[in-house]
Amino acid sequence: MILNKNYSAIIFFFFGLGWLSAQDQERQDSISVNPLEEVVVTATRTVRQMSSLPLPITLVDRKQLEQTGVTRLNEILSEQTGIVMTPDATIGGGEGVQIQGIASDYVMVLIDGVPVVGRSSGNLDLSRLAVGNIRQVEVVKGPSSSLFGSEALGGVINIITEKPSSDKISTQLSHRTATFNNQNTTVNVSQRKGDFSYTLFIDRLSTDGYDLAPQDEGQTINPYYNYTLNGRMTYKVNGQWNIFASARYFYQEFDTSPDVSLETDNNIHVRVDHNPGEKHKLQYELYYTRYTTDERTSDPIDPELFVENDFDQRLFRPEIRYNFSPRDGQTLTTGAGYNFETLDRSLFREQVRFDSRYLFAQYDFSPFEKLNVIAGARFDNHSVYNSQLSPKISARYTVSPAIALKGSVGSGFKAPDFRQLYLDFNNVSGGGYSVFGKEVEAAGIQRLQDNGELASLQVDPATLGEPLEAESSTGINLGVDYRKGSFSSSINYFQNDFRDLIDTRILATKTSGQGVFGYLNRERVRTQGLELDLQYRPVDRLKFSGGYQFLLAYDREAREEVERGEVFTRDPETNRTVRLEQADYFGLENRSRHTFNLKAFYEIPAWKANTNLRLTYRSRFGLTDRNGNGLLDEFDNSFVQGYALVNLSFEKEFYKHYRLQIGANNLLDFKGRNPLAAQDSELLINPGIQIFSKLNIQF
Amino acid sequence: MKTCFHRFCLLFVLIAGVSCSEDGTEELNAFNITAVSPTSGSVGTEITISGNNFPSEASDIELTFGGVAANITSLSTTQLTTVVPAGATSGEVRISIQGTSKTALPGFTVLDELESARVENLFAPQEGGQGQGEIGGPFTKFSFRTGEVTDSETEWDIAFRGTTIAVNGGSVTGTNDEPVRNGNAGAAIVNGIYDEILTAEGLEFAQDAQGAFAIPTGSDNGWYNYNFMTNVVSPIPGVVLVFRTHDGRYAKVEILSYYENAPSNPDGFNDASRYYTFSYVYNPNEGDTNLGTR
Numbered sequence: 007m008i009l010n011k012n013y014s015a016i017i018f019f020f021f022g023l024g025w026l027s028a029q030d031q032e033r034q035d036s037i038s039v040n041p042l043e044e045v046v047v048t049a050t051r052t053v054r055q056m057s058s059l060p061l062p063i064t065l066v067d068r069k070q071l072e073q074t075g076v077t078r079l080n081e082i083l084s085e086q087t088g089i090v091m092t093p094d095a096t097i098g099g100g101e102g103v104q105i106q107g108i109a110s111d112y113v114m115v116l117i118d119g120v121p122v123v124g125r126s127s128g129n130l131d132l133s134r135l136a137v138g139n140i141r142q143v144e145v146v147k148g149p150s151s152s153l154f155g156s157e158a159l160g161g162v163i164n165i166i167t168e169k170p171s172s173d174k175i176s177t178q179l180s181h182r183t184a185t186f187n188n189q190n191t192t193v194n195v196s197q198r199k200g201d202f203s204y205t206l207f208i209d210r211l212s213t214d215g216y217d218l219a220p221q222d223e224g225q226t227i228n229p230y231y232n233y234t235l236n237g238r239m240t241y242k243v244n245g246q247w248n249i250f251a252s253a254r255y256f257y258q259e260f261d262t263s264p265d266v267s268l269e270t271d272n273n274i275h276v277r278v279d280h281n282p283g284e285k286h287k288l289q290y291e292l293y294y295t296r297y298t299t300d301e302r303t304s305d306p307i308d309p310e311l312f313v314e315n316d317f318d319q320r321l322f323r324p325e326i327r328y329n330f331s332p333r334d335g336q337t338l339t340t341g342a343g344y345n346f347e348t349l350d351r352s353l354f355r356e357q358v359r360f361d362s363r364y365l366f367a368q369y370d371f372s373p374f375e376k377l378n379v380i381a382g383a384r385f386d387n388h389s390v391y392n393s394q395l396s397p398k399i400s401a402r403y404t405v406s407p408a409i410a411l412k413g414s415v416g417s418g419f420k421a422p423d424f425r426q427l428y429l430d431f432n433n434v435s436g437g438g439y440s441v442f443g444k445e446v447e448a449a450g451i452q453r454l455q456d457n458g459e460l461a462s463l464q465v466d467p468a469t470l471g472e473p474l475e476a477e478s479s480t481g482i483n484l485g486v487d488y489r490k491g492s493f494s495s496s497i498n499y500f501q502n503d504f505r506d507l508i509d510t511r512i513l514a515t516k517t518s519g520q521g522v523f524g525y526l527n528r529e530r531v532r533t534q535g536l537e538l539d540l541q542y543r544p545v546d547r548l549k550f551s552g553g554y555q556f557l558l559a560y561d562r563e564a565r566e567e568v569e570r571g572e573v574f575t576r577d578p579e580t581n582r583t584v585r586l587e588q589a590d591y592f593g594l595e596n597r598s599r600h601t602f603n604l605k606a607f608y609e610i611p612a613w614k615a616n617t618n619l620r621l622t623y624r625s626r627f628g629l630t631d632r633n634g635n636g637l638l639d640e641f642d643n644s645f646v647q648g649y650a651l652v653n654l655s656f657e658k659e660f661y662k663h664y665r666l667q668i669g670a671n672n673l674l675d676f677k678g679r680n681p682l683a684a685q686d687s688e689l690l691i692n693p694g695i696q697i698f699s700k701l702n703i704q705f
Numbered sequence: 706m707k708t709c710f711h712r713f714c715l716l717f718v719l720i721a722g723v724s725c726s727e728d729g730t731e732e733l734n735a736f737n738i739t740a741v742s743p744t745s746g747s748v749g750t751e752i753t754i755s756g757n758n759f760p761s762e763a764s765d766i767e768l769t770f771g772g773v774a775a776n777i778t779s780l781s782t783t784q785l786t787t788v789v790p791a792g793a794t795s796g797e798v799r800i801s802i803q804g805t806s807k808t809a810l811p812g813f814t815v816l817d818e819l820e821s822a823r824v825e826n827l828f829a830p831q832e833g834g835q836g837q838g839e840i841g842g843p844f845t846k847f848s849f850r851t852g853e854v855t856d857s858e859t860e861w862d863i864a865f866r867g868t869t870i871a872v873n874g875g876s877v878t879g880t881n882d883e884p885v886r887n888g889n890a891g892a893a894i895v896n897g898i899y900d901e902i903l904t905a906e907g908l909e910f911a912q913d914a915q916g917a918f919a920i921p922t923g924s925d926n927g928w929y930n931y932n933f934m935t936n937v938v939s940p941i942p943g944v945v946l947v948f949r950t951h952d953g954r955y956a957k958v959e960i961l962s963y964y965e966n967a968p969s970n971p972d973g974f975n976d977a978s979r980y981y982t983f984s985y986v987y988n989p990n991e992g993d994t995n996l997g998t999r
């Protein structure tokens with residue numbers, strides 16, 4: 007690690023030298039381009055200048071996506087301040103995003119404002135999302151259920167797709183080849199012709215995968231390939247009416263012969279914009295999405311036997327939104343919608359269905375010039391769990407042209423998912439334990455009782471089937487923005503309090519000795535910390551940025567128990583039991599106290615080239631409890647040491663239409679050591695350096 | 706003559722009076738014993754004897770437990786302390802000072818000493834479970850009195866099969882192949898540090914019953930936590946199992962490992978499991994709740 011840090015320092019030093027020598031040239035060139043004011047839509051569901059918003063927002067623009075040479079959403083998000091990609095607990099299950107210390111389950115992912123569905127154990131695999139047709143990625147941190155409803159507790163990631171800008175047919179072909187036989191081809195065709203525009207995007211990715219456990223049989227990530235097809239069109243009927251339509255198709259197959267593992271993710275999105283007058287704007291939206299997986303795993307004992315695990319989730323959602331702007335700087339946004347959701351899963355007895363209705367309203371106004379206030383609330387009424395009201399208020403006060411204060415308080419919720427409500431699972435291969443969702447637990451217990459399989463009930467039968475509450479949170483963000491000349495910075499304090507997190511509990515014991523498990527609302531969790539973002543742009547061609555997050559994330563019950571001296575731990579050296587000290591409770595799994603990133607982007611117009619160097623660091627984090635006390639403490643031998651990843655890329659344009667890019671991700675070839683590795687074997691954290699080259703042809 | 710007699714009498718009375726008062730002084734100098742505490746204890750247990758007029762020199766005192774001499778460890782005129790000597794048997798505690806011998810306690814009980822031991826790799830196999838069908842197979846029975854695994858149908862206290870622990874008390878739970886309970890054993894789960902748990906006094910002892918073991922089965926329910934990520938069964942630190950044995954004695958147990966040779970970081974996928982390593986303290990004296998001294 008020390009070596010690693012030193013390397014990084016050296017690289018940044020040379021980068022700095024390059025910049026100094028380039029600076030002289032810069033003065034002579036004196037090309038002055040005002041950076042376009044970045045606008046975002048996710049924070050308010052209206053177009054707003056990002057710098058004027060009272061909420062903490064991260065924006066990744068097209069340029070950054072192109073210059074870094076990334077292909078998937080997870081790769082670019084992991085380089086942003088306060089965003090960490092964490093591997094799923096299940097091998098090969100992809101990575102989940104963590105924002106402000108909040109796990110992937112509680113982060114909503116949208117494409118053009120409509121949600122992506124299809125989670126595996128709550129985790130949405132962001133490597134499913136290709137970035138080749140993205141204009142920008144907007145990340146709103148903190149609870150946003152007041153606009154987006156369920157799942158938007160930790161934040162919202164909204165992917166905004168590219169709009170065509172040219173009258174001529176614009177075609178872009180690219181191919182990227184990288185370590186692990188990672189081949190990515192994309193085709194982008196777009197045109198704007200009068201009132202009509204269209205875009206066609208095709209992406210194919212294949213790779214041999216990689217292995218983090220070289221001694222073990224099989225691979226950590228099996229070879230796979232996937233296709234993404236996305237077509238979108240807009241049509242301007244007249245000055246008042248606009249039509250937008252988009253269809254996306256994603257197909258992915260893992261090579262796990264003789265097993266089968268494939269998934270599809272499709273969606274259709276149609277929106278009609280109606281502007282009856284200057285002050286009024288209406289949007290009618292229809293959205294349909296379907297996510298399926300088809301998994302067949304051969305039984306380890308009898309290979310002729312296959313265990314099926316199929317998943318088929320569908321969501322249909324009509325929504326209407328209305329914006330009213332009586333005056334400049336005042337906007338009332340209202341909306342209403344209906345979610346029809348179904349899930350068919352091998353582990354459920356029958357197809358299950360959710361219906362929910364919602365209404366939201368938000369008022370964005372400035373009571374006086376220096377103050378902007380956004381207040382809103384959303385009401386969700388659901389067919390299965392209790393209704394939710396999610397308010398949020400935020401404000402920004404401009405102290406001086408250089409300084410602004412920002413604050414927001416909001417609430418978020420996550421509806422119990424299908425699994426927590428309807429799972430009816432009897433694990434034949436795992437020894438015969440059962441898991442029941444809340445809605446089916448009473449019937450499931452009855453069934454076991456009737457079959458004489460039940461030895462004893464361990465809960466009060468009256469509590470069986472009592473409705474689960476939605477998991478909910480309250481988030482506070484307080485920040486200061488400072489900008490002066492080419493320097494800008496922001497600091498933000500956040501605190502998120504989660505209530506009623508859903509946990510499993512034992513319901514009964516079977517005569518076979520196995521347990522019957524159910525779900526209940528139990529845990530209270532807090533994440534709090536500080537984010538700091540700095541940006542310095544000494545000249546237009548050069549941009550430095552740095553970000554840091556300090557994070558504390560802990561289970562509040564566990565912390566109280568430790569404070570009361572009720573938690574013990576075992577010293578692995580002496581095997582003696584000791585009372586756990588407060589300082590030795592580390593907090594939640596997979597959270598690093600310190601994360602930071604340093605980036606430098608540099609453009610060299612004389613060479614028609616650009617280059618960048620990005621470093622991300624995350625400090626030590628723990629994977630799981632190992633000494634049996636149910637929480638992560640300093641005596642658990644499950645900590646991954648802090649590490650840095652350095653990514654580098656260089657791109658040059660030639661013959662006008664061609665751009666060649668080369669680079670390396672994880673330049674220092676960090677591999678790390680997973681403490682959970684079996685004795686005398688090795689388990690890596692990262693597969694090591696990945697070198698890539700990419701050719702881009704545009705005409 | 707009469708006067709003479711009177712004088713004589715007076716003298717006699719005076720002398721007698723003097724002699725009487727001399728007798729009284731002697732009585733005051735004699736020692737008394739008012740209390741012995743505790744009235745039972747194993748060899749090495751500290752015993753306090755209270756009274757008065759104890760001499761200032763310990764060498765002037767002879768103290769015996771059932772005839773076996775004991776040393777005085779501290780002394781004042783009203784209190785002395787001693788420890789039950791090695792080889793002592795139950796019986797009279799006697800104190801002699803300068804030829805005067807008194808019974809301090811007619812029936813002191815010398816208890817058997819607490820037995821502390823560590824059992825390593827007690828193998829508790831089971832059939833079935835974890836994908837191999839219904840759980841079954843005989844339990845591995847253990848007796849605290851012998852400190853060993855036993856085949857006895859009656860002289861066992863606790864029994865192990867996989868992660869399940871049965872006690873020789875209560876009724877059948879309904880699981881396959883369980884041992885017949887014919888004793889009065891019970892179990893209590895105490896949260897604390899093993900060395901600091903010194904008594905079974907006041908604990909509620911559960912017994913096996915239809916559908917429920919005295920020590921609840923399942924992860925985070927009884928004595929262990931199961932981590933699906935590492936596939937490891939870890940004894941919960943701070944969980945001390947206090948047992949009443951089949952014949953009314955008490956013992957405390959701390960399970961240290963479920964894996965062969967108790968590795969400090971077991972490998973859930975490769976290390977052999979169902980091997981118990983545990984420490985215990987057993988009090989062989991019936992009904993005595995003492996489980997150690999600080």
